Structure formats: structure tokens, C-alpha cells
Amino acid sequence: MxxxxxxxxxxxxxxxxxxxxxxxxxxxxxxxxxxxxxxxxxxxxxxxxxxxxxxxxxxxxxxxxxxxxxxxxxxxxxxxxxxxxxxxxxxxxGGWLLSIKSLVSAEVFADFLEMAEHLLESGYKDPAAVMCGSVLEEHLRQLCQKHSVSTEEEKEGKFIPRKADRLNAELAKADAYTKLDQKLITAWLDLRNNAAHGKYELYSAEQVAQMLAGVTEFMARVRS
Structure with missing residues (x-):
């Protein structure tokens, strides 16, 4: 929002x-x-x-x-x-809400990505993928705040959160990042969704490792 x-x-x-x-x-x-x-x-x-x-x-x-x-x-x-x-x-x-949240989230995100890396190294690719994807989605939501992209939409008189894929498309449209980034994020979100829905055979530990490295690089380069 x-x-x-x-x-x-x-x-x-x-x-x-x-x-x-x-x-x-x-x-x-x-x-x-x-x-x-x-x-x-x-x-x-x-x-x-x-x-x-x-x-x-x-x-x-x-x-x-x-x-x-x-x-x-x-x-x-x-x-x-x-x-x-x-x-x-x-x-x-006064802008205090976003400035405080951005400082806290940077540290929290780093901790979660480190936890995801540890899970992956310990042989737990599935929870590592879910955790990494969740960090990515929250980063997208904070980028929406920075680039004036709404994270909610009204449906039947109620405001509901937009899905991560929709946020990704809107952020690319707002030039928050490149079309290449958008495609990479789409792939990462798909992997996260497969992990969250138990479709573990559709991806490998190597792909989770690539996702983790990619998300980490993306978040360092495209800051909220």
C-alpha cells in the first residue's frame, strides 16, 4: 500500500x-x-x-x-x-514509517536468506525455496511502496493483497527494474510456488541454489 x-x-x-x-x-x-x-x-x-x-x-x-x-x-x-x-x-x-521499516527489513532479510542457504546446504531444498521466495515477495512489496505501486486492490468492497506475480508486472511497468529482472522473478516465484504446493519433483537443489544467489544479487542491486 x-x-x-x-x-x-x-x-x-x-x-x-x-x-x-x-x-x-x-x-x-x-x-x-x-x-x-x-x-x-x-x-x-x-x-x-x-x-x-x-x-x-x-x-x-x-x-x-x-x-x-x-x-x-x-x-x-x-x-x-x-x-x-x-x-x-x-x-x-513524515515518512518515518518507511524509513524505519527499510532499515529493519534489510537486516531481517539478510538473516532469512542466510537461513535459507543453511537449509539448502543441509539438504533441505524445499523449505529453502519457500523461505527465499517469501523474502523476495516481501522485497517486491517494499519496492511497490518506493515506486508508488499499490499492493492492494478492491474486490467486492474489500481491499485484498495483490499476488506477487501482479506486483512483479506492475513494478516492471513502473521501470523499477528491467524486463529481464521481471522474467527472472517470474521463474523464482514459480519455483517458490512449486515448493509451497508440494511439487518437489519439478525443481532441483541446483535450481534452488541459483534462485538464492539470484535473489540475493537482485535485492542488493535493486534496493527498496
């Missing part, structure tokens, strides 16, 4: 949160408590947690803070949720 789309979605959720706040009511009496309507609050919380999870992951402080700050349908919980989303929107708009 593009940075602009992430920011737009954050703004939509902020607007939803403010709509929830507009439902606020008071119990009155000696022990006055300010609530918001339960159903809108539940919908707001669910949508926001899904967004934060997909953007940052469940281990990120934003997710944990939102989760624990919006457990009830008090007005103060809705206000806290809106404030967290506003901070997230500012972070995305």
Missing part, C-alpha cells in the same frame, strides 16, 4: 473516531460518567486495530497502546483512540 493510501486510511479512521465521539452521552446524577455508543465504538476499535496490525504489527507500541486504551465504551477511550491515530497519521506523513 502506498504511503498516501496509508495516510488516507488513517485519516478515515480518525474521522470514524470523531463520529463515535459525536455519540457521547452522560449518565448524569451523582456519579456522572461519559459514554459513547457501544456498537460504533466496537466498529471503530476493530477497524483501527486491523489497520495498525497490518501497518506496524502487533508487537509495536502503537498497537499495544491502542488495544489497552480502547477496551471500554467510555468517551475517554474514544478520545485516546483518536489521539493515537493522529500520531500515526503524522508519523506516516
Amino acid at each position: 502506498l504511503t498516501e493510501e496509508l495516510h488516507k486510511r488513517a485519516q478515515q479512521l480518525i474521522a470514524t473516531g470523531k463520529a463515535v465521539l459525536a455519540t457521547a452521552y452522560s449518565t448524569g446524577g451523582q456519579y456522572n460518567v461519559n459514554y459513547v455508543q457501544d456498537a460504533p465504538m466496537t466498529g471503530f476499535r476493530t477497524a483501527a486495530l486491523s489497520f495498525i496490525d497490518r501497518t506496524y504489527g502487533r508487537e509495536h507500541p502503537h498497537y499495544e497502546q491502542f488495544h489497552k486504551s480502547t477496551l471500554r465504551h467510555y468517551k475517554s477511550d474514544a478520545e485516546a483512540g483518536v489521539a493515537i491515530l493522529e500520531a500515526i497519521a503524522d508519523e506516516i506523513a
Whole structure:
């Protein structure tokens, strides 16, 4: 998903949160408590947690803070949720999300490729192929962010992730890399899919080794 789309979605959720706040009511009496309507609050919380999870992951402080700050349908919980989303929107708009993720992912990817190489050397070509292919697909998704290529498409009112083959075609069209790279990536993704679906006889350990070397070189040359 593009940075602009992430920011737009954050703004939509902020607007939803403010709509929830507009439902606020008071119990009155000696022990006055300010609530918001339960159903809108539940919908707001669910949508926001899904967004934060997909953007940052469940281990990120934003997710944990939102989760624990919006457990009830008090007005103060809705206000806290809106404030967290506003901070997230500012972070995305400032470019901090992508810069942090790119630094972390480079190190993580290197670790996974090293693990895939170790699996291959130990005679486990199939999990090595799946792991290498997964790293490649995530790299494509990060390249999409860099080159303004959407990683999602709308289907029946829902946004679903585009498949890696589609991302590959769109990135080549956007001149993120050459047509030769596109063909190589198509072959690597096919090999990964064969491994993931148990079609182990359709490729050899030598081909997995070539894939691993090729993906490593490609990621070093075409950086996200």
C-alpha cells in the first residue's frame, strides 16, 4: 500500500473516531460518567486495530497502546483512540514509517536468506525455496511502496493483497527494474510456488541454489 493510501486510511479512521465521539452521552446524577455508543465504538476499535496490525504489527507500541486504551465504551477511550491515530497519521506523513521499516527489513532479510542457504546446504531444498521466495515477495512489496505501486486492490468492497506475480508486472511497468529482472522473478516465484504446493519433483537443489544467489544479487542491486 502506498504511503498516501496509508495516510488516507488513517485519516478515515480518525474521522470514524470523531463520529463515535459525536455519540457521547452522560449518565448524569451523582456519579456522572461519559459514554459513547457501544456498537460504533466496537466498529471503530476493530477497524483501527486491523489497520495498525497490518501497518506496524502487533508487537509495536502503537498497537499495544491502542488495544489497552480502547477496551471500554467510555468517551475517554474514544478520545485516546483518536489521539493515537493522529500520531500515526503524522508519523506516516513524515515518512518515518518507511524509513524505519527499510532499515529493519534489510537486516531481517539478510538473516532469512542466510537461513535459507543453511537449509539448502543441509539438504533441505524445499523449505529453502519457500523461505527465499517469501523474502523476495516481501522485497517486491517494499519496492511497490518506493515506486508508488499499490499492493492492494478492491474486490467486492474489500481491499485484498495483490499476488506477487501482479506486483512483479506492475513494478516492471513502473521501470523499477528491467524486463529481464521481471522474467527472472517470474521463474523464482514459480519455483517458490512449486515448493509451497508440494511439487518437489519439478525443481532441483541446483535450481534452488541459483534462485538464492539470484535473489540475493537482485535485492542488493535493486534496493527498496
